[in-house]
Amino acid sequence: MTAPQMPQDDLLNTFLDELLSMTDEEVLDGEDPAAVQASGLAMLSKAKQEAARHRLAAAKAGLAIANAEQHSDANKAMSGAEAKAFLREAANSGEYTLAARKLEEMSDEAAIMVCRKLIRLGAKPPKDSDDP
Amino acid sequence: MRAPKPTGTTLSQAEREALLGQMSPADWARAKNLARLASLGLPDMGPDDLLQETLTSLLSMDRVWHRGVHALVTLAVAMHSVASNTRELAENARRDRYATVTTGEEETQEDAGRTVQVVDVLRPDDIVEQRQELAQIEKLVQGDAEEELVLTAWYMGYVGTEAQKETGLTAHQYDAARKRLVRKLKAHAAARKPK
Numbered sequence: 001m002t003a004p005q006m007p008q009d010d011l012l013n014t015f016l017d018e019l020l021s022m023t024d025e026e027v028l029d030g031e032d033p034a035a036v037q038a039s040g041l042a043m044l045s046k047a048k049q050e051a052a053r054h055r056l057a058a059a060k061a062g063l064a065i066a067n068a069e070q071h072s073d074a075n076k077a078m079s080g081a082e083a084k085a086f087l088r089e090a091a092n093s094g095e096y097t098l099a100a101r102k103l104e105e106m107s108d109e110a111a112i113m114v115c116r117k118l119i120r121l122g123a124k125p126p127k128d129s130d131d132p
Numbered sequence: 133m134r135a136p137k138p139t140g141t142t143l144s145q146a147e148r149e150a151l152l153g154q155m156s157p158a159d160w161a162r163a164k165n166l167a168r169l170a171s172l173g174l175p176d177m178g179p180d181d182l183l184q185e186t187l188t189s190l191l192s193m194d195r196v197w198h199r200g201v202h203a204l205v206t207l208a209v210a211m212h213s214v215a216s217n218t219r220e221l222a223e224n225a226r227r228d229r230y231a232t233v234t235t236g237e238e239e240t241q242e243d244a245g246r247t248v249q250v251v252d253v254l255r256p257d258d259i260v261e262q263r264q265e266l267a268q269i270e271k272l273v274q275g276d277a278e279e280e281l282v283l284t285a286w287y288m289g290y291v292g293t294e295a296q297k298e299t300g301l302t303a304h305q306y307d308a309a310r311k312r313l314v315r316k317l318k319a320h321a322a323a324r325k326p327k
Contacts (some may be wrong), residue, residue: 014286016162016208018310021292024158027165029311033157040160043180044152047187051145054192073148128218 080108083115090123148190151203159272163207165314170211172277174220177215179321185218186211235240272316278309279316 019027028036084103091098096118106114143151155163167179167186174182186207189195195210273279278301285295296306 010289011269011286012166012170012208012212014289014291015283016166016204017291018286018295019162020204022310024156027158027161028306029161029314031161036160036164037155037157040155040157040163041153043184043187044149047191050188050194051191053152053219054188054194128215 078112078115080111083108083111086115086123087111087118090118096123141199143199145191145193148197150192150283152187155203159204160206165317166204166208166211168317170208170215171321172317174218175214177218178324182218183207184213184214186214187212235315268320269317270319273313276309277311282306282309282313284327 037132084106087098087103087106090096091103102112164179167183171177171182173178177185188196190206190210195213197206222285269283273283278299279327281299281301282295285291285298288298290298293303296303297305301309
């Protein structure tokens with residue numbers, strides 16, 4: 001008899017139904033149940049470790065992207081005035097020391113550069129002026 | 133690809149682990165039998181590799197597991213998906229091996245006419261190979277009329293008693309033929325490993 005062709009997933013589903021219609025003894029076919037289960041659980045344990053590694057890799061990648069986005073946000077469209085305002089705020093916070101006179105004398109480019117340095121050191125970047 | 137977050141209708145990772153951990157010895161045997169069928173024709177991936185990869189993808193939350201769906205049903209769906217992806221990757225790799233990469237400069241040269249644009253390098257036997265899993269199982273049962281009948285019934289979507297009635301075999305003949313078929317799958321898988 002020539003079998004009609006059918007997609008493999010359909011055959012897989014039918015085979016699953018067939019396996020489910022069989023008794024446990026028939027499916028095990030003389031194999032030691034404890035050994036079969038132990039083998040399955042060993043695969044499950046390995047899968048858990050592998051999944052944990054995947055999650056760690058995904059978290060690291062996510063962190064790298066977030067850092068890149070943060071730097072990108074901080075670097076783009078930062079004006080000299082915004083940089084100076086941020087530096088003034090940072091100085092007033094007491095976390096960083098910056099002479100007021102020095103800030104006034106600072107060029108826009110220098111202010112932006114110092115601002116970026118502080119951001120790299122962990123200071124929170126100035127908010128976008130369009131932010132509410 | 134970002135993993136889908138568990139929702140009310142999908143299981144969390146802990147729930148998946150718990151359900152898989154509760155599988156009986158017979159269910160593990162069923163899962164292994166499914167893997168033996170699903171891995172037929174897969175290059176460089178035996179049944180154990182396929183089952184391992186499927187378990188990992190489910191626990192990594194790369195694949196959806198709907199609440200209320202039996203572990204074996206989810207495994208079968210995910211297994212088919214992993215197997216399909218593997219086949220696709222192998223197919224693409226084969227295309228790459230035959231592909232000729234050109235920079236476009238060759239077009240101005242005399243030998244430009246020899247450059248063949250690779251539209252599709254699939255030959256008729258490649259297409260047959262895509263259905264290899266079906267061809268292989270047919271080959272496995274070849275020569276055993278009763279096994280051929282059982283496989284045909286499965287192809288038609290019949291299972292258990294319905295399949296037995298459809299084949300015209302007695303219950304005893306059907307069970308014996310099914311057992312032989314499952315054993316052949318197992319022997320075939322054992323002969324493939326280790327790679």
